[in-house]
Amino acid sequence: MTATLIWILVALVAIGLYLSWTAGRLDRLHARIDATRAALDAQLLRRASVAQELATSGVMDPAASIVLYEAAHAARQAEEEQREVAESELSQALRAVFADPHQVEGVREAPGGEAAAHELTEAVRRVPMARRFHNDAVGAARRLREHRKVRWFRLAGHAPFPMAFEMDDEPPAALVERAAA
Numbered sequence: 001m002t003a004t005l006i007w008i009l010v011a012l013v014a015i016g017l018y019l020s021w022t023a024g025r026l027d028r029l030h031a032r033i034d035a036t037r038a039a040l041d042a043q044l045l046r047r048a049s050v051a052q053e054l055a056t057s058g059v060m061d062p063a064a065s066i067v068l069y070e071a072a073h074a075a076r077q078a079e080e081e082q083r084e085v086a087e088s089e090l091s092q093a094l095r096a097v098f099a100d101p102h103q104v105e106g107v108r109e110a111p112g113g114e115a116a117a118h119e120l121t122e123a124v125r126r127v128p129m130a131r132r133f134h135n136d137a138v139g140a141a142r143r144l145r146e147h148r149k150v151r152w153f154r155l156a157g158h159a160p161f162p163m164a165f166e167m168d169d170e171p172p173a174a175l176v177e178r179a180a181a
Contacts, residue, residue, distance in 0.1 A: 032140075032141075046123045051094065060107060087169075094171070125171060131169055
């Protein structure tokens, strides 16, 4: 009888340790989501700031400056619910403004334009990477949260269900091609 109780106790301790380890893993995934979201927000803010600086610098034609400034301003001021749409619109504005390689060359030839174009290129390149890291972390947490043991034992606690950040983040081809050359 005591041997049976000991085996039951050992099994319960093993199950408890496993559940504790799973809860810790889920907690680490949620912390990773928070860190990658902060990095994504920083990259999106950097991209919008560089686009605004470039739009107000006077190195582009007025129409392109207005389009770029308005999209960057909207992206910086967007509420959380509208952020994905505003960032996608900034990506579309960047592609529209820099669709012509001559526009990029015009920016680079202006005083201070080379540095501004390089900074924008770097900002535009980093956004897709930051978004991919964030969405990968969200996917890992979602997969773990879908397991029955996590749902049955409520191992996620009160943490909100992680949401991916979906946006159009394709960089302008003229900027990326020029940087690769």
